[in-house]
Amino acid sequence: MGNQAAYNVYKQNSVYTASPGELTLMLYNGCLKFIHQGIKGIEEHNIVQRNENIKKAQAIILEFITTLDMKYEISKQMLPLYEYMHRRLIEANIKNDKDILVEIEGLVTEFRDTWKEVIRINRQKQNIGDLV
Template sequence: MNALNQYQSVNRQTSIVDADAHKLIQLLLDGALERISMAKAQIQLKNIEGKNRLINKAVEIIGGLREFLDKEKGGELAERLDALYEYMEYRLFQANLRNDLEALDEVARLLKEVKGGWDGIREEVLEQALV
């Protein structure tokens, strides 16, 4: 098991080093979704410390996503994403406080919607990078 964890760590680090800004956002979205899924399992196992750590990490990741927003260039879309990310952080705090699986599911659904849109523009981003 330890070898698997080491491999995953190296794989993540390599992905981050090789990532462009668009790919980095994809990795952050994946990371937040993974932490939320793991937090749900910790709630079911009644592991409060593990749940706290994972939800707090998801909140940190979403905070990082908020920091990436360029409100000057992104205009209204960036403002709406900022508000959505703020709402997600709020719901994660509630989920942590109340061991609320529904709140975690809601945030995961919202993140998946954002990720779907972000993944959908990947080709366009790559084409613009070549220009």
């Protein structure tokens, strides 16, 4: 098995064995990756690269929107933020606007970093519970 094939198997297994929290973190990281590639597409005047990557980032944000559980107050607070990010990604793609992508990159980074902290706190609580 070549290095690339082995890496692909590893990536696939990491998704299959990830907790829901880890999967969410992977989605945030993927969204950031696609935003970076969208920025690169704008900088390099590569319309296809820009369009494809911004659309992938949009799809991730749309997934976050559709999977929110609206029985929780936090979901009701997150929905307008996700909708704003989705709308701005569409606008960035239409207008070929790097500044909008940089803005959304900042928001997604904040969400991702907050999510990382939630995972860290939950792991600490689990470890303490395991000791008791």
